[in-house]
Amino acid sequence: MSELDKVFVDEKLCKGCGICINICPYHVFTVKDELKGIVTPIGQDKCTQCGICEIYCPDFAIAIVPKKGM
């Protein structure tokens, strides 16, 4: 985790539905735990902070740092 991180995933809440992996236009997420399908961000630098994954995540597990000025 670094100061520059924009994407946060709460692994205790992620149920591994896979919506974020498919919905993110920049492929920021990948599966971390094959068994449970829990995701982790692999593309912090690719994230444009559009925030759609935060709304599409049905389990309140993703948080995106808001864009400056929003």
Add this chain to the structure above:
Amino acid sequence: MILKHFARKYLREEVLPSTFCPGCGLGIIINCFLKAVEELGYSNLNDFIFCSGIGCTAWIPSPHFKADSIHTLHGRAVAVAFGVKMVRPEHHVVVFGGDGDIAGIGIGHLIHAAKRNLEIVVIMANNFTYAMTGGQLSPTTPFESLTLTSPYGNIEKPLDVVKVIDAAGASFAARWTTYHIIPLIRTIKTAIKKNGFSFIEVVSQCPTIYGRRAGFKSAYDMLKYFKEHSVPIEKAKNMSDEELKDKFVVGIFVDREKLGFTSLYKQVINKARVKL
């Protein structure tokens, strides 16, 4: 620093993770509703009272929302909301319910609340089935769809609940799907501010009970289907019934300015007082 999802300030931490299945659309509906609330400037849910009946959808406000809510009998959420609104007209009263709860057993209450133009918001999650009880046919199950009680395909045409609300004369009615997050947030904001009966149908994925039987592989598969099978209302006007057979017509169907029940009720009380 660990950043938390924006909705968690409105949710009871002790009930998370939610009771919903992985990929269930009900979580997306929660997010859209709470985003609308946040964008309207509410930092908590103290100005809201929620009512819900029985079903997976009815679990949205209770236990998840940090707010006052009534979890009542199957189908009776709108009737209970009526009572709540009459004694607390200054609060926003919001009902969450499934298609079975709102348009099956509860449709009588729904039509009358719409006819009276009572100032409440009803959000109906249409997952095409009675999910909580195992996936029986519901009033909104698509034609020829496979469910627990229609193993050879549904022979009934689904009920267009938005049209029913329109015919009853309510102020506001709209339909979106869980794919349409941006217009859905905007519509919920309009509905909360509206001084009349506001109905929003949200077509929502139930990957576990409905989706599996109907042949969908995943929650995302269903979202993609909603995207590909949605037609904006303006475009649908020029399409035939045959073309619209497997489509969801989305958009704002009704937006009328007319007085709501509690303001007319206040007026009649004032009139009667003057006479006394």
